[in-house]
Amino acid sequence: xxxxxxxxxxxxxxxxxxxxxxxxxxxxxxxxxxxxxxxxxxxxxxxxxxxxxxxxxxxxxxxxxxxxxxxxxxxxxxxxxxxxxxxxxxxxxxxxxxxxxxxxxxxxxxxxxxxxxxxxxxxxxxxxxxxxxxxxxxxxxxxxxxxxxxxxxxxxxxxxxxxxxxxxxxxxxxxxxxxxxxxxxxxxxxxxxxxxxxxxxxxxxxxxxxxxxxxxxxxxxxxxxxxxxxxxxxxxxxxxxxxxxxxxxxxxxxxxxxxxxxxxxxxxxxxxxxxxxxxxxxxxxxxxxxxxxxxxxxxxxxxxxxxxxxxxxxxxxxxxxxxxxxxxxxxx
Numbered sequence: 341x342x343x344x345x346x347x348x349x350x351x352x353x354x355x356x357x358x359x360x361x362x363x364x365x366x367x368x369x370x371x372x373x374x375x376x377x378x379x380x381x382x383x384x385x386x387x388x389x390x391x392x393x394x395x396x397x398x399x400x401x402x403x404x405x406x407x408x409x410x411x412x413x414x415x416x417x418x419x420x421x422x423x424x425x426x427x428x429x430x431x432x433x434x435x436x437x438x439x440x441x442x443x444x445x446x447x448x449x450x451x452x453x454x455x456x457x458x459x460x461x462x463x464x465x466x467x468x469x470x471x472x473x474x475x476x477x478x479x480x481x482x483x484x485x486x487x488x489x490x491x492x493x494x495x496x497x498x499x500x501x502x503x504x505x506x507x508x509x510x511x512x513x514x515x516x517x518x519x520x521x522x523x524x525x526x527x528x529x530x531x532x533x534x535x536x537x538x539x540x541x542x543x544x545x546x547x548x549x550x551x552x553x554x555x556x557x558x559x560x561x562x563x564x565x566x567x568x569x570x571x572x573x574x575x576x577x578x579x580x581x582x583x584x585x586x587x588x589x590x591x592x593x594x595x596x597x598x599x600x601x602x603x604x605x606x607x608x609x610x611x612x613x614x615x616x617x618x619x620x621x622x623x624x625x626x627x628x629x630x631x632x633x634x635x636x637x638x639x640x641x642x643x644x645x646x647x648x649x650x651x652x653x654x655x656x657x658x659x660x661x662x663x664x665x666x667x668x669x670x671x672x
Contacts, residue, residue, distance in 0.1 A: 345488075345551050346456040346480055349401040349409060353451035356394050359387065360633075363452070364604060368614055374630035375452065378603050381596040384587045385636055388650060392657045395443055399658055402446045403429050403462040429462045433655035433662075440654035441495035442476040445575035448631040455481035455491055455573070455629075458552075479573060480555070488555045489571040489627055492528060494519050497577030499637065499647045508647065509578035509610045509632070516574050517617035524623060528570055571627035579647040580606060581637045603634040 350356070359379060366374040379386035401409055403426040412422040430439055449455045459478040477493035496512040496519075555568050580602050587595060618624055637646035656662045 344456070344482060345548060345555060346458060347406075348450050348454065348456045349406060350398060350447065350450035351401055352394065352397055356398065356447050356451045359391055359394060361600065366608075366611060368611055368630075369618070369624075369628075371626065372614065372618065372628040372630070374607075374611075374614070374628075374632060375448075376603060376607050376632045376634075377448070377452075378600055378634060381592075381599055384592075384595050385638065386599070386634070388635070388653075392654055395440065395447065395654065396657055398447050399430070399443055400426050402443050402457070427658070427660045430655065430659035430661075432659060433652045435648070435652070437651045437655035438476075438495065438497065440651055440658060441497045441575055441577055442493070443658065444577070444633065445493050445495040445573060445631065446477055446479075448575065449477070449479045449491065449493065449573045449629070452631070453479075453481060453573070453629055455479040455489070458490075476575075477573075480552075481571070483627075486566050488566065488568045490528075490556070490568055491571045491573045491629065492520075492523055493573045493575075494523075495575035495577075497575075497635075497647055497651050499579045500581060505581045506606060506609075509576065509606050510613050512576040512578055513610050513613050514617060516576060517614075517621055517623070520572050520574075520623065521621040523572075524621070524626075569627070571629065572623075574628060574630040576607075576630065576632045577647060577651075578606065578632065578634055579637050580634050581646075583637060583639055583644065599634075599636075606634065607632045 360377040361380060363375040363377045366376070368374060379388065379391060381387070400412070400423060404412065404422060408422065408425075412419055431437065446457060450457065456479060457477060458480045476495045479491040479493065481489040481491055483489055494516045496516045498508045498511040498515065500506060500508045501511070554566055580599065582599070582602075585598070590598070614628075614630070618628070635647045635650050637644070639645075
């Protein structure tokens, strides 16, 4: 069996996936598959802190090219240097913080789908305060021997609107497909060019580089032994409003069942939205790998906290720049 064109960069895929219950699979179309991943429930909430911890670990292989990752692994005395470099690439948290969702997408595409990243877009930044334009990462999947998918990523984490509880999943789906429609409209040019120009930053031997080049630019004439098609990887983070649920009246098992069933019914309701968006935007020729993860909107110590808070908290963990308001010390 020949070795893959690219190795996976994620070093802890089993530990990451163990944070979730077994996923629910939706076969929406022949080429559209969605997986619902629900975090394990602890104390009436999804176990978000262990997720943050694992995503901080994942951020190193997400940000660094394989070349720099190999440098770190071969010289552990420089680990602090590379971790600091990783942190400084993340933007200061703000209301539009989206890099946590991009990291979740990377973790699922590598950890669950088995599609290694082909581009470290974070290392292209000229400033940590800039977002990298284009899709949210590029991955490569060998779907069958000699048949490759170049996967362009898109991630969205939306809360409910003020007027409609349960609207977040639909908002995220529509926003993601709007972005993917624009990528298709631009013929994938910018990100494909980036992939080709950044190949030499990866720790690959000459044969691997030549193989990747043949995948990205398969010959148009003759009988090509390698085929490549463009595809999309999608992450949808959505919100479950449980502010009125009587947690005190239910056992831990009942709460777990309720939250898992609520997550399932909420995302199931958007399957038709996905079908409609694919049809409306003329995207039926592409493969879609969709990952959905719910987060709770709930009362915490007298305050209402939802997915918007989680996005900022995650951005704070990844960047090391804490924007959460400091508690004032009480005067004696």
